[in-house]
Amino acid sequence: MRLVERRLVESTATLTITYVVLAVAVFVALFPIALLVLNSLKPAAAIVQNPLSLPETIRWDNFSRAWKDARFGQTFLNSALLTALTIVLVCSTASLTAYVLARHKVKSWKIVTFYLLATTTAPIQLFLFPLYFGFARLGLINNVFAVSLIYTAIYSPFAVMLLRTYFLAVPREIEEAAIVDGASHWQVFTRVMLPLVSPGILTVALIIGLYSWNEFLIATTFLQKADRLTAVVSFFLLSGQYSSDWGEIMAAALIIVLPVVVLFVALQRRFIEGIAGGSVKG
Incomplete structure (x- = not known):
């Protein structure tokens, strides 16, 4: 006892x-x-005086002013387009690459792994100036699709390494059975493998979408026109050189964060399952 x-x-x-x-x-x-x-519900003076105090008067106009001054109607569309293009490009190229690396023996796999890890950890500042001058000569500054290509190059190594673990977890017998039934390799990939690794693709899409939505350095370097700015860049421009309306800035920050929080809460179960599934086999 x-x-x-x-x-x-x-x-x-x-x-x-x-x-x-x-x-x-x-x-x-x-x-x-x-x-x-x-x-976000307080006037600027009250925030400066005591940011931890409760609002005495609720300032709903902070949100309307933030939406108008940051031109979120246009910049949200720019961010959504850039994020969507990046997700499509990364998921398409990374899934194809991961499938090949998972199903074919690569003699120089250690070199490939080192390359993927190196490109994942290399800071973008190393390539920023060469990329900018090259894109300027090609006339690709202020081109949303060109920026999505940069994002794809940056985020693809991580996506390839994550998706490869999902393809490795799928038994080869499933592929062999589909081939025996007369399916081509492309049909095996699109109709058999992709549905099986869909949790991993969703996980990659969520992570890459979050990175693309919040990215600032590349967006502010390559998208300079007022009608090409992303939401994060337009939010940064709300801050004045000598003074700032902190109530408006807080409201703008909440407007930017809210879509990401809602999306993550809605898909959190699938996201956690995808992360857990991708860590089973490497």
Whole structure:
């Protein structure tokens, strides 16, 4: 009995500590978002005076002014188009590459792995000036599709390595059975393999979409016209050189963050399943 009681006490203590740690983690994660929502409803003077105080008067006009001054009607469309193009290009090219690397023995696989890791970790600042001068000579500045090609080159190595683990987890017998039934290699890939690895493709699409939506450096370098700016760049331009309307800025930040949060909450189960599935086999 004493042993059982002791184990019960230990399990209860462990459970309590776990809940406390999780509660602290949730507070740390949600506190900035709560502070953002709180300050988006306050005037600028109240934010400067005490950013942690509750709003005495709710300023809904912060959102309307932010939407108008940042021209979110146009810049949101630019960001959505750029993000959609990047997702399509990355998922298309990375799935084809990952399938080949997973199903064919590559003698120089270690070199390929090193290349993918190196390109994933290499900072974009190393290639920014050569890319800019090359794109300027080709007349591709302020071209959304050209910027999506840069994003594709940056994000594809990560997508290839993640999707390869999904293709490796699919038994070869499924492919062989489809080929015996008369399917071509392209039909095997599009009708058999892609549906099986769809959780991985969704995971890649969510991650790449988040990166593309929030990217600033490349967007502000290659998209310079007012009608080509992305939402993140237009948000940055709200900040003045000598003074800033922090209520408007907080409202604009909330407008930018809200679509991403809603999308992640809606697809979080599929996203977590995709991440867990991609870590099974490497």
